[in-house]
Amino acid sequence: MVRYPRWKIILVIAVVLLGTALAAVNLISSERLQTLPAWVGDRQVNLGLDLRGGSHILLQVDTAALIHERMDSVVDAARDVLRGARIPYEGLGAGATEAAVTIRDETRVDEARRLIAESDRDLLVTVGDGGRISLRLSEEGMRQRQAAAVEQSIEIIRRRIDATGVREPSIQRQGSDRVLVQLPGVDDPERIKALIGKTAKMTFHLVDDQGASGGQAPVGTTLLPMREARGGDGQRRLAVRKRVVVSGENLVDAQPTFQQGEPVVSFRFDTAGGKRFGDVTTQNVGKLLAIVLDGEVISAPRIREPILGGSGIITGSFSVPEARDLALLLRAGALPAPLSILEERTVGPALGADSIAAGKVASVVGLILVAVFMGVAYGLFGLFAVAALVINIVLIIAALSLLQATLTLPGIAGIVLTIGMAVDANVLIFEHIREESALGKPIISSIEAGFSRALTTIVDSNLTTLFAGLLLYFLGSGPVRGFGVTLSIGIVTSMFTALTVTHLIVATWLNRTRPTLLPI
Template sequence: MTPTALWKRLLILAVCLWGVFAALPNAFYSRVEGHNDAAVAIEKAGGVATPDQDAALGTWPAFLPSALMPLGLDLRGGAHLLAKVEVEDVYKARIDGLWPEVRDALRDLRDQVGAVRRAPSPDDELRVTVSNPEGMVAAVQAVQALATPVYTLTGVGAADIEVTAEGADIVVRLSEAERAASDDRTVQQSLEIIRNRVDEVGTREPTILRQGSDRILIQVPGIGSASELKTLIGTTAKLTFNPVVKTTTNAGADAGARNALLPARNETGLYYIVEETPVVTGEELVDAQPSFDQNGQPAVSFRFDGAGARKFGDYTAANIGAPFAIVLDDEVISAPVIQSHIPGGNGIITGSFTVEESTELAILLRAGALPASLTFLEERTIGPELGADSVAAGKLAAVIGMIAVAVYMVASYGLFGVFANIALAVNMLILIALLSTIGATLTLPGIAGIVLTVGMAVDANVLIFERIREELRAGLSPPKAVEAGFARALSAIIDSNVTGLLTALIMFFIGSGPVRGFAVTMSLGILTSMFTAVYVTRLVVELWLNARRPKTIVV
């Protein structure tokens, strides 16, 4: 039998040893997971660690690999939500934003249109009344000049607004093209904000996908309940800084035109009347971090971008001594009096927070405000006990499958069956190492793929061993029969595995969810099976033949 080249032997051994070491962390899952979580937390804190984090970090040696196979929702337990994005919410904000532009555009035509005021109208349209209808044509043209083209996949289409005249009113509506584009932007923005919020709290391997035109699927393994997940992602976290008109204890007080009556978050019975148009908003925040105020109480420090810093600085300089409301989700969480000019766009939010509340608020502000509200159409909580049962059942199925295959191989091929079982064990280690390294989430269908791999892994060995039997019956010596068996079975092995690999790839690209999880495991299993059957088994048999030099062999 022609000996395998030394470099090939070393390469095969190196891959096998890598598989052992890379798969090892999964045997100590909880310990390594705690180590990884502590490492991430310390990195986020700028290298500062708590005693508990130091202890968790020391539970696993730093020189060993620490990548794990992430467990999916069905194995780990967690929360499942299907949310609908209420895209119509954005129309009102867009229309409200148009009013200052329309007002400014008509200001230059005051001698033609007379006085201009905003008239009551539905949320999705802007109605502006002019006192001199004779200038309506010029007014409509001035407002139409504010329109911008809507960019779509097919190029530039319609304008973003439609302007018409109805009596003494100018009516501005969003065009159908703009509504469609706005709906798509709203869902995409919601998707990214939800992903940012979930990632910020360190949950593991969340699945966040768009479904249909206005729905988002959220699956987060390891979180306590669906209600906890809803609290995290469903909070709008809309932050604004509004001028205060006055305070009142009357819950039904008339706020006046373009003002809003908002309750105080931490003072029951106190209400603030604030100007509806904010000076700056949370969209102009570039950072928010939990901190402590001068009294050592939990707070949130923030920083605006350049435009927000200028507006914030200009307002504080012009309104020293006036109260300034910090509004979060239509509640006044703080209304400090401006003591001096605040340049630079830095500030702090106080409001009788706990440490947990200040941390959560900072996360929500960093992630940004949801552009529209969410309606949860479906919610499920999968308990960790069910996930543990699934893991146990999957392990049991894999062990039973491996034992059955191992017994069959030994019963059918004797010592050569033992060699095949050694290759099978190496195959499983390399497969687990690959899944851990690439971070592929393991689900129940993935376990099914592993169990299938166990059966498929010995198919190549069966082809090789049967071919060796034929060569022995033809009168070849054991070394030559073994060499011929491996060489002449290779084409059949490649054909069978390539067709299986193509099937798995089609499943991956066409399927979704569980099907793709199964396809990933199956694809990797086919690749590792070919490697171990053709190279590892051959190396083991070759080492045995060179060591024992038998005159006859029984396969």
């Protein structure tokens, strides 16, 4: 009689039953899932873009706009430095890639160059003729700023997409200035593109009292288009002061709501932003405060009284979806630079259905061929191995469901590969059993020796493959990661089924039938 510990029997059966229950959730239709608790639907396998269909968008960060914005901040910093040192200057301004200033007192040119260089370590400051100083970003500074902008863009894009409820989006860097976004199952790609493409940079400016004269903006102001009510001609422009009185970076929350039956967006600042907002509204009662989003005035209410609570409301003849999307954009934060769409592809669900059907056929054919081979080579023991293989496949699907991993077409290839590899451990065990039986040992001794002798070899060979699968997952991207996921899970489950499930089946058969010969 083969002694198999009761605790181990309970553990193996519990794992198999739990795995079967988790895998069975994937057989429930989407209509039926709507009637079940939310946690049940959340345990289904997520299908990747190549299986479920969806949108594939390649974005590029506008580094030119990023550098131009950086040079504008360099000009502001240089102005503060020169004014603080009381150095007379003229012609301070920024171009696309560099800024320049002319120092009137040529005896103080070196002092001005030193002070500006000390204010920003990323600047290359050079002196030309006539006291002209040129300011450019160093190559290292430009690379660091570009890399930081791409990483920040990825994080903000992820926040925006997560807020829409898209499951398992793939957002990753590609090259030095590009971001690849893959959205499985997206049924409204235009809305997603609109959310991703908006910079969502919000600033607050005071409106100039004099306004534009003859179409020209007064000194220190700029003409910005005014968002008109739906149906307007969109030709109105407003003269707003260039100086930002409060930045959207200080926003901590924004929510869509209603005021007098109209959709609006309520917002709330952090402590510093709330204090600044309170000071501005206190000092400018009766004036117009323009709320500017991506270069467009979306609202310009009159300050009727100081707003000291650090919160306010944005009105602008919004529709309900527009108010919801604006609140989402403001909560997620502004992109560091504009994004342009370089490539867009839509993968239809029909292609995914064909891929899934082909993967099912490949899996079934592979399982049948393995079953035939094992039955012919090892007889009844081969059928035991096939039963363990079926349990192995169930456990793979259960693990994918439990971990919420994304199944891709290469992932299906990994499952098919696992079907072929899973019986390797059983082959090792059965061959060792044959060797022990050929030496004339009793049946029980041969079986126990076969499992114990094969243990070290099985663990060593599977661990090396497991390491390869984990490297594919952590170092790879896209389809490579999908293959690494299913391969790694398949290795773990195949070791479990070979060393425990097969052993339990064989031990149960021995204890019930007590054979005199091994059918192997």
